[in-house]
Amino acid sequence: MSSWRTLVLRVGDKCPEYGNTSDFKEPIETCFGVVRRELEHSENDILSFLLQCVEQLPHKIPLYGTLIGLLNLENEDFVRKIVECTQTNFQDALYRGNCDKIRILMRFLTSMMCSKVLQPASLVVVFETLLSSAATTLDEEKGNPAWQARGDFYVTCILSCLPWGGSELAEQAPEEIERVMVGIEAYMSIRRHNSDSGLSFFEDDDESGEGLAEKDFLEDLWDRIQVLSNGGWKIESVPRPHLSFEAQLVAGKSYECGPINTPDQPEPFSRLPGTNYGKQKHDAESKYPQRIRRLNIFPASKTEDMQPIDRFIVEEYLLDVLLFLNGWFVK
Numbered sequence: 001m002s003s004w005r006t007l008v009l010r011v012g013d014k015c016p017e018y019g020n021t022s023d024f025k026e027p028i029e030t031c032f033g034v035v036r037r038e039l040e041h042s043e044n045d046i047l048s049f050l051l052q053c054v055e056q057l058p059h060k061i062p063l064y065g066t067l068i069g070l071l072n073l074e075n076e077d078f079v080r081k082i083v084e085c086t087q088t089n090f091q092d093a094l095y096r097g098n099c100d101k102i103r104i105l106m107r108f109l110t111s112m113m114c115s116k117v118l119q120p121a122s123l124v125v126v127f128e129t130l131l132s133s134a135a136t137t138l139d140e141e142k143g144n145p146a147w148q149a150r151g152d153f154y155v156t157c158i159l160s161c162l163p164w165g166g167s168e169l170a171e172q173a174p175e176e177i178e179r180v181m182v183g184i185e186a187y188m189s190i191r192r193h194n195s196d197s198g199l200s201f202f203e204d205d206d207e208s209g210e211g212l213a214e215k216d217f218l219e220d221l222w223d224r225i226q227v228l229s230n231g232g233w234k235i236e237s238v239p240r241p242h243l244s245f246e247a248q249l250v251a252g253k254s255y256e257c258g259p260i261n262t263p264d265q266p267e268p269f270s271r272l273p274g275t276n277y278g279k280q281k282h283d284a285e286s287k288y289p290q291r292i293r294r295l296n297i298f299p300a301s302k303t304e305d306m307q308p309i310d311r312f313i314v315e316e317y318l319l320d321v322l323l324f325l326n327g328w329f330v331k
Contacts, residue, residue, distance in 0.1 A: 004035055008035065039074075054105075055105070058320045059321070062242065069112070072253065079255070082112075087258040093105060099288060103157055103160060107160065109161075115242045117254060118254060118255060120169055121176060122256040133151070143265045147284040149285045152288070154262075166233040167233035217291045228309045235310075238313060
């Protein structure tokens with residue numbers, strides 16, 4: 001494997017290539033220096049490999065977002081291509097219903113916004129496009145409430161991005177992100193509650209049995225995001241390497257994400273005589289699986305110092321690792 005590939009792949013790891021350091025700043029600078037020199041000879045290979053790493057090593061997305069932000073200061077055309085390719089891949093994932101890819105690429109778009117590569121307003125447009133589709137799905141005239149699973153998934157993806165970029169959005173586009181939050185609150189008020197049951201190992205997190213049955217996954221996540229928002233979006237469980245380069249990144253050009261279109265709404269249930277509501281609901285949930293509220297694998301004594309959002313962050317990282325171990329790895 002060429003040296004630049006190794007550095008891109010292993011950025012953020014404790015490894016010989018980076019001197020086994022646990023600090024992010026120096027490895028990112030080292031990787032940037034090598035990749036910048038190689039762009040003249042291997043631009044297409046670097047673009048393809050970098051996007052492959054983003055999708056297959058999503059726990060490193062903040063590092064890759066920062067690297068791309070630094071490259072943007074040297075080669076705007078290359079970074080513009082990254083934004084365009086990401087938009088194309090994201091649109092394809094939406095049409096195909098590739099849930100993992102949608103979730104990961106939305107986090108990547110958010111990370112590029114943090115690194116001044118993507119305009120905050122452009123990211124908000126993506127959020128609002130998904131939110132509008134979700135709300136329309138619940139409309140009995142224009143949508144099909146049996147497909148609530150798709151609407152819930154879109155809203156979950158929006159909320160999932162906020163631990164990674166809520167602080168920057170609140171600072172750079174406060175009115176726009178507030179509009180998104182109001183829209184999500186409206187969606188939450190009209191959707192149906194989902195019954196789910198968490199799995200408990202080792203010990204119960206709530207001995208009274210109350211609380212777990214009261215909220216489904218999306219309701220619980222929404223509560224956690226609101227706590228995070230009210231606390232000024234302060235979170236320690238998400239790396240923010242772009243802050244070490246903020247003075248440099250602010251000089252970079254920010255791009256717009258191209259228009260995003262969601263798949264057509266399912267045929268309204270009222271226009272499908274003889275179609276069973278339960279069957280349609282099953283079809284929707286098969287395509288857009290619903291996450292259970294939480295997987296309890298830690299005793300309460302181990303989570304006393306965690307913020308409410310930290311448990312969700314841990315779950316996201318577990319999903320990332322499971323994707324990697326399931327054969328989604330860079331060769």
